Structure formats: C-alpha cells, structure tokens
Amino acid sequence: LERLAAKYGEVDLRIMQANGGSITAEAARTAAVKTVNSGPAGGVMAGAWIGRLTGDRKLITVDMGGTSFDIGVIEGGTPTVTSDGKFAGYPVKIPIIDIDTIGAGGGSIAWIDKGGVLNVGPQSAGADPGPACYGLGGSEPTVTDANLVLGRVDPAYFLGGEMPLDPELARRAIRTRVAKPLGLSLEEAAAGIIRLVNANMVKGIGVNSIERGLDVREFALIAFGGAGPLHAAELAGELGIRRVVVPPYPAALSAFGLLVSDTRHDYVRTIARRQSELQPADLLAAFLALEEAGRAQLARERVPPALQRYAWSTDLRYEGQSYELATPVERTRRMGRGTIERIVARFNALHQQVYAYSSVDEETEFINVRAAAIGRVPPVRLPRGRPGGASPGRALKARRPVYFAGTGFVPTTVYERDRLAPGQGVPGPALIEEPASVTVVPPGWGALVDPYRNLVLALRGRPRPRQAARSRR
Structure with missing residues (x-):
C-alpha cells in the first residue's frame, strides 16, 4: 500500500462487495460479510459494462477458471440481485449479485x-x-x-x-x-x-435462467475466466444462444470489474405490514429515512452530490409464504394508495416471471424496505481500435488438427489474438490464442473483432456487430 501511495498519491483503498459496489476498507472491516463472493461479482459488473459497449442489454455471464464456473444474469443492462444468497451452505441475507457456482473448471x-x-x-x-x-x-x-x-x-x-x-x-x-x-x-x-x-455447465446456466422464467435465446453469452472462452461457443450452441462475446484479457475481467464498479451502501428496515394495513405515509417515511442515512454516508466519503444516486426497493410476499421477492420502487416525495397498488402490481408481474404464477387475489405483505446509496466513480474510457485490413493473415500462427464433436479431428487455423484488428473476421473452425486463454470457434461459427477488441462469435459465418456505444460507464 505504501508503494501504491508513493506512485499514485493518497487515494482511498476500496474493497469490492458482493452487491456489485465497493466500500472503504474501514467499512469492510466492520461488515466483512458484504465481501462474500465479491470476486465473481466483479466479473458480472464487468460483463454489464462490456454489454453497454457492445449493445447487449441481456447477457448471461459465465466465468470459468481452474476450479469453478460462475453464472450471472444481466437484464436491461443491470445484474440480477438477490437477498437470499448462500455461502458455504449458510444464508446470507444481504443484497448480493445473484451468482450460481458449480464445480466445473479446468482442474x-x-x-x-x-x-x-x-x-x-x-x-x-x-x-x-x-x-x-x-x-x-x-x-x-x-x-x-x-x-x-x-x-x-x-x-x-x-x-x-x-x-x-x-x-x-x-x-x-x-x-x-x-x-x-x-x-x-x-x-x-x-x-x-x-x-x-x-453438460454440467449447461445445466447450471439453466438453473440461473431457464428455471426462473427467462428465454435464454434472447440473451448473449459473455465468457471470461481463463477457461471460459474454450467452452463458450459449445455451451451457447446447446442453449440455443446465437451470440457470444469474449472481452479482451478474459482471465482478468473480474479484476477489471472492480475498476468500473461504483461505491454502494445498502440499507434495510423491516416493516412487516399487510398491504391493507400499510399507510402510504409510513412507507414513504421509511424510504426517506434510509436514503438520508445513505446520503450522510456518501457525504462522509466526500462523494459530490452530482455523483450520488439512490434506488429503492421493497421485499414482498403473499401472506403465508416464507420467502420474499425484491420489487423495485420508484423514488418519490409523495405516496398514496395508488402508489402501493402499483408496487403490488409490479410484484405480481415479477412473481409470475420468476415462479410461473401469481396470486392477485391474495393479501400481499410488505416485509422490508431497502434503499441503496450509490456514488458514481469516474468513467473508464476505452479507446476504439484502428480498423485493420479485410484479411486477418497477419494474426495467423499455425494450422493443426483439433477435435470437434460430430466431426472428429479437422484442420484448424490458429490466430494470435493481439494481432487481430477491429473489423477482421475469422471463420470456424479456428482457435484464437492469447497468453492466458484460448477462444474456440467451432465449425459453423464465426468470430469478428469489434471496435473495442471484443471477440463477437455468432452462428452462420461472419457475425455482424451490434451498434456499439461510445466507450463510457
């Protein structure tokens, strides 16, 4: 830390959290549970950031390393968050990015x-x-x-x-x-x-998506970790996903996620009221009190008001249920009965999506109210690469036999990823090598380098990139 301070000056040491935000080292010391599974959370946050560049608002993130395979879901550009996480079999009742992990890795x-x-x-x-x-x-x-x-x-x-x-x-x-x-x-x-x-990884992806009412065919797959790009296209093919994104330096993407993640503090208060008993003024007061606590914390961390953002949600359930479903709530300074009815309608729709049914005639219970206080970090900007020629010949390394399911060993072209330029396409079968990973492009697939040097894999030849955004947060 002293060497870092000598090189970069006095800066705050920040620790990644499981909710996809960062906190000060002091805050982490007093609430270590917030750092559970924070490394994989960084990967999902980086996936969401890359998705904004590539125009992919619906993403399934897959992080395959040496021992495990971590799966996350991004909808509307935002990672899915849950308050029903587990760690080593124990419940973790704090907001965390919803990541499923299975024992599948290179080792x-x-x-x-x-x-x-x-x-x-x-x-x-x-x-x-x-x-x-x-x-x-x-x-x-x-x-x-x-x-x-x-x-x-x-x-x-x-x-x-x-x-x-x-x-x-x-x-x-x-x-x-x-x-x-x-x-x-x-x-x-x-x-x-x-x-x-x-097959094990496909099953794990299904648990985190298909079994929760999502149509994975509407999603792109973003693959990282050292081993993720080796298997990504085959996983996508099994799931009916037609688009795969492999970011630059996939083995280090989770670390990059820490750089693009905002400061975040989550606050919760239990109210445990039936909808019929809940007064709008009481609900509003609870939200405002939590937001004020977050505002005070961001002020202590010297986050300028212009970089502060707040989000509300509430945990709802049908009467008699033993589990809740987090439901977003629009921030407001006024609440009436209509506000509560709209929240319940949103909960019913979410319940239908997640559990394939809703009980609109049953009493709804408001269990917890939540507020997130977010401090935006300075934007990270990536330069757009200079387009190369039509031919990727400069990146050609070798040709060797590679085994693919259904074909056996076939002659396969091997490319050096660092020598592929934006706009250049590679038809399968091919391998795209880099020091810490290999991207497999099976027969029938193609890969294209986008302006930010992501590899975009798609079925049926040379894929077209989506309208990429300018590099921003």
Missing part, C-alpha cells in the same frame, strides 16, 4: 463411479498439483488434460509459454483412468470429458 477431475459411469467434477486438482499435464505430480485426468489431448490448447503456449505442458502426461492420465476402463479410444475419452463438463 475438474474426470472419474468413474462404482456403477462404471463417467463423471466430471466437482472434485478439482486445483493449481497444486493441478492437471496431470502440469507435471507437478498430479495423476488424475482433468478438463485441461482433455482440452490438451483434443488439440485445443497448445502445450508450448500455455500462459504465453511461461508454463509448458506435457501432453504425454495428459494422455497417460486419460488413457489409464478413463479410456481403458470404459473401452474407449483416447480421443473418445477426452471428448467425453468435455461433453460431460459442458
């Missing part, structure tokens, strides 16, 4: 159960000893080993060549632990590992 171990059925994960080899191909003593076959055997990962270019992989160790692990016991060829076993981990 996920492939294993055969007592019934002779192949499984992948949730056990992970971690980083030490890691996948067998790391050569650090690991002997269990993993997703990374399978991708290496199938030609999707260059053993000489892992981490930009800083950590060469051993293909023979990967082959040995898959052959002895999976292929021989199941009577499969090496390639069939490796492809089966990829197919199973993809």
Whole structure:
C-alpha cells in the first residue's frame, strides 16, 4: 500500500462487495460479510459494462477458471440481485449479485463411479498439483488434460509459454483412468470429458435462467475466466444462444470489474405490514429515512452530490409464504394508495416471471424496505481500435488438427489474438490464442473483432456487430 501511495498519491483503498459496489476498507472491516463472493461479482459488473459497449442489454455471464464456473444474469443492462444468497451452505441475507457456482473448471477431475459411469467434477486438482499435464505430480485426468489431448490448447503456449505442458502426461492420465476402463479410444475419452463438463455447465446456466422464467435465446453469452472462452461457443450452441462475446484479457475481467464498479451502501428496515394495513405515509417515511442515512454516508466519503444516486426497493410476499421477492420502487416525495397498488402490481408481474404464477387475489405483505446509496466513480474510457485490413493473415500462427464433436479431428487455423484488428473476421473452425486463454470457434461459427477488441462469435459465418456505444460507464 505504501508503494501504491508513493506512485499514485493518497487515494482511498476500496474493497469490492458482493452487491456489485465497493466500500472503504474501514467499512469492510466492520461488515466483512458484504465481501462474500465479491470476486465473481466483479466479473458480472464487468460483463454489464462490456454489454453497454457492445449493445447487449441481456447477457448471461459465465466465468470459468481452474476450479469453478460462475453464472450471472444481466437484464436491461443491470445484474440480477438477490437477498437470499448462500455461502458455504449458510444464508446470507444481504443484497448480493445473484451468482450460481458449480464445480466445473479446468482442474475438474474426470472419474468413474462404482456403477462404471463417467463423471466430471466437482472434485478439482486445483493449481497444486493441478492437471496431470502440469507435471507437478498430479495423476488424475482433468478438463485441461482433455482440452490438451483434443488439440485445443497448445502445450508450448500455455500462459504465453511461461508454463509448458506435457501432453504425454495428459494422455497417460486419460488413457489409464478413463479410456481403458470404459473401452474407449483416447480421443473418445477426452471428448467425453468435455461433453460431460459442458453438460454440467449447461445445466447450471439453466438453473440461473431457464428455471426462473427467462428465454435464454434472447440473451448473449459473455465468457471470461481463463477457461471460459474454450467452452463458450459449445455451451451457447446447446442453449440455443446465437451470440457470444469474449472481452479482451478474459482471465482478468473480474479484476477489471472492480475498476468500473461504483461505491454502494445498502440499507434495510423491516416493516412487516399487510398491504391493507400499510399507510402510504409510513412507507414513504421509511424510504426517506434510509436514503438520508445513505446520503450522510456518501457525504462522509466526500462523494459530490452530482455523483450520488439512490434506488429503492421493497421485499414482498403473499401472506403465508416464507420467502420474499425484491420489487423495485420508484423514488418519490409523495405516496398514496395508488402508489402501493402499483408496487403490488409490479410484484405480481415479477412473481409470475420468476415462479410461473401469481396470486392477485391474495393479501400481499410488505416485509422490508431497502434503499441503496450509490456514488458514481469516474468513467473508464476505452479507446476504439484502428480498423485493420479485410484479411486477418497477419494474426495467423499455425494450422493443426483439433477435435470437434460430430466431426472428429479437422484442420484448424490458429490466430494470435493481439494481432487481430477491429473489423477482421475469422471463420470456424479456428482457435484464437492469447497468453492466458484460448477462444474456440467451432465449425459453423464465426468470430469478428469489434471496435473495442471484443471477440463477437455468432452462428452462420461472419457475425455482424451490434451498434456499439461510445466507450463510457
């Protein structure tokens, strides 16, 4: 911290929160629960920011690293937030970005159960000893080993060549632990590992979206984490999603999310009133009191009034239910019976969307009122890249056989991502390599570099970019 202060001057140290905002280190010390799952929350916030550049208002974010696969949903440019989160099995009753996590990553171990059925994960080899191909003593076959055997990962270019992989160790692990016991060829076993981990991830995406009443075909997929771009197009194809966005430096996108996230403080008060008993003046007074507390906190943090923003919501449920649904409330200085009726109507519509039914004739209960105090951070601006020529030939690295489901090994063109310029398109099958990740463009897909150097993948050839916004927050 002293070195940072010496280089950049006296600046506040801020900590990411699970709600997608940041707080001071002092505030985090007194409310550590607010930082639960804050790293993945940074990834979702970065996904929303990238979506504003690409014109994607509906996004499913997928973050695949070495051990886990994190899924978030963005609607209308805003991440979905819940107050019913869990951490290590314990309920977390604070506003957090709604992220589902499953045990699926590059280190996920492939294993055969007592019934002779192949499984992948949730056990992970971690980083030490890691996948067998790391050569650090690991002997269990993993997703990374399978991708290496199938030609999707260059053993000489892992981490930009800083950590060469051993293909023979990967082959040995898959052959002895999976292929021989199941009577499969090496390639069939490796492809089966990829197919199973993809199925697990597709199921996880469905829980966070389809089972909550969303039509995923209306969404784009934004893929990040070191392993996310390796699997993204295949996941999208299984889900009927036709557009995938891979941002620059996908392995570090969650960290970028911290830079673009606003200061945020959440306040809550329990009122526990039936709709028929609730007085509009009491509801308004509760909201105004919470907002005033937030305004005082932002003032203490020296956030200028012009950069302050406030949002209200209330937790509602039908009488007799044991769970609530957060419902947005428009800020106002006056409330009447009509205001309460509009809030309840909005709740009914949300309940229908999330749970596929609503009970408009039942008594509605107002349980909690909430206010968020937000301090906008200075905008981060990305320069628009200079368009390149029509041909991506300058980025061409190699051609090698790569295995794809339904086709087996096919000759595949390999490109260096840093050498692809905005406007250049790459038809599949192709691999687009960068030091910490690889983007797989399957047959029948195409990739296009947009003005901000995002890779936009789409079905049926060279995709058209959506109308991109100017770089802004």
